[in-house]
Each structure stands twice: as C-alpha cells, then as structure tokens.
Amino acid sequence: MKKWYKYLPNYESRESSYQPPDEGFEEHAKAMCGYGEDDSYKSRKDFFENYYFGFQYGRLECYDDFIRKNLKKDHVIFSLASGRCANELFLIQDGYKVVCSDLKIIDSYKSTKDLFSDFSFIEFDALRDDPVETYDAILVLSLIYLFDEQQLGVLLKKVNKLLKKGGYLILDSAGPPDCKLVNFYHDTYLKYESKLYVMLKSIVNRKAYGTIKKHFGFRRTDDEILESAQGSGFELVNKKNYDILSELRRSFIFNRLVRNGSPLEKIFKPLSRKAPYIRMFCFQKAS
Numbered sequence: 001m002k003k004w005y006k007y008l009p010n011y012e013s014r015e016s017s018y019q020p021p022d023e024g025f026e027e028h029a030k031a032m033c034g035y036g037e038d039d040s041y042k043s044r045k046d047f048f049e050n051y052y053f054g055f056q057y058g059r060l061e062c063y064d065d066f067i068r069k070n071l072k073k074d075h076v077i078f079s080l081a082s083g084r085c086a087n088e089l090f091l092i093q094d095g096y097k098v099v100c101s102d103l104k105i106i107d108s109y110k111s112t113k114d115l116f117s118d119f120s121f122i123e124f125d126a127l128r129d130d131p132v133e134t135y136d137a138i139l140v141l142s143l144i145y146l147f148d149e150q151q152l153g154v155l156l157k158k159v160n161k162l163l164k165k166g167g168y169l170i171l172d173s174a175g176p177p178d179c180k181l182v183n184f185y186h187d188t189y190l191k192y193e194s195k196l197y198v199m200l201k202s203i204v205n206r207k208a209y210g211t212i213k214k215h216f217g218f219r220r221t222d223d224e225i226l227e228s229a230q231g232s233g234f235e236l237v238n239k240k241n242y243d244i245l246s247e248l249r250r251s252f253i254f255n256r257l258v259r260n261g262s263p264l265e266k267i268f269k270p271l272s273r274k275a276p277y278i279r280m281f282c283f284q285k286a287s
Helices: 024-031 044-051 059-070 086-093 109-115 149-162 180-205 222-231 252-257 263-273
Strands: 002-010 017-019 076-080 097-102 121-123 135-140 163-172 210-219 234-242 278-285
Touching (some): 044 086, 059 086, 059 163, 059 278, 135 149, 149 163, 149 222, 163 222, 222 234, 222 278
Parallel strands (some): 017 210, 097 121
Antiparallel strands (some): 002 210, 163 278, 234 278
C-alpha cells in the first residue's frame, strides 16, 4: 500500500501547501463537486447523459458491465458509499433490486426519488454501524482508496456481516496499482507537470500561484486487495481489468495531445494496460 498524492494549482496563494485526506461526509462531498440538484434531474435521460454515460471516461459503464456479468436480477443488492447513485439507478431502471447508502442522505434525494420511484437510500457508516439486514450482494465502488489497511479490514469484516451465506461482494480497486510505473507517473511526472502548469498559468495571468499537495488516499496491489479480502472471509470468484486511459488523462499535456478515438490513443493503450485504473473483483462469502 502506498500513499496517493495529487498535485493541484493553488489559486488562492503563491505559497505551496499540503492538504490532509478528506474528513467527514461534507468535505468529501465537496471534493466530489457535491451531490445537489441541477437540470439533470428534469428526466431520467438527462440524468444518465450527465452522470452516467461517458462519466469520467466511461468508468461507471465498466462497473456496470462487471456487475451484470457477476450478479443476477433476483439478488437483493446493498451499495455502500453510493454518492449520487448513478450506477445503482441504472441497475434499478433495468429491474435490479438495489438499496443505496452513504454517511448522510444526499441533497438530491427528493429529486432522485421523483425520477425513480423504486429508489431506496439509507444512512449507513460501514466503519461504525452494525447491520440490521443481510443481502445477497454488496457493492463497494470507488471507495477503498480512502481507507488505510486497518480501516479496510474493518470495512471488509462489516461487509461480511452484511452478506447472507454465499453472498457476493463486488469491489473495485478505486485507483491504479502500487507499482513502479504508476509511482513514477504520479510521484514524479505529474508532480513536475503540475509545477509547469502553475508556472505557465502564473505567466499568462501575471499573478503568482502555488501548488497544493493533496493526500488523496492509498494505492494497492492486487495481492494486497486479495489478502485483505481473504483475511475477512472471502474467496475470489472473478477478476477483470478494464482498459481505459483514465490514468494517462490525469496529464493535461496528454489530454491536449491525444483525443478520444485518435490514432495516438491506440498507441498509448498498451501502456494503460500496465496500469489499469479500474480493477474489478467479485468475491464470495466463504466463512
């Protein structure tokens, strides 16, 4: 496991600074641009066009593909840290039974309920709250990067208690692997690219800016994820890496040089396979 840092422009000051991990629901929700209402809630079509299709370079569609290949419609599914619930609502629209949750009821709850009458959402803290019901399957998507090793162990043991005998856990890595290529890219290349971007922005705007070193979370190897899951009573059923260029698109230079569907994108895809942002795991409760 390795600490994951992001380097961001500091438009408020010329000084460089450090930001610790997000604390609490409100701070994390703000970092995710909030879960409030907007024009997307006029219709289901508008909602999915804005918050599902193509969102973050197709990340949610990769989640959906893996979920549908490993779970059945008659499974009762519980989703942890659902946020805006885009993946869950796309499943609900197709007849899946999903209960969503997060630390607090999201601001857009009423509008979501108006669009999706089968929408169900409860407040649940997976690190502290005890299960009231058990489920056939649990979704843990885009979450574990926030937790250190001790917290991940607590989370997985709680998920085990939430599952019925033989139930399934769908888990994603929530970030790229801890490996030499990724570590160089994040800790060296993106760090100095960010400094270059800030310098150019300062020159153009004739105003000095600093940089922010944000402790974003943690990166893990596949083996570390497997070890944590097996230690919490799970056995691996299925695993798949999804080949998208999310990692490379963190680079503003790459984003400007390589357009979606361009010949250059095809050249870079083999590199992205060495550092997949999306690593999906299907575990079954074994004990």
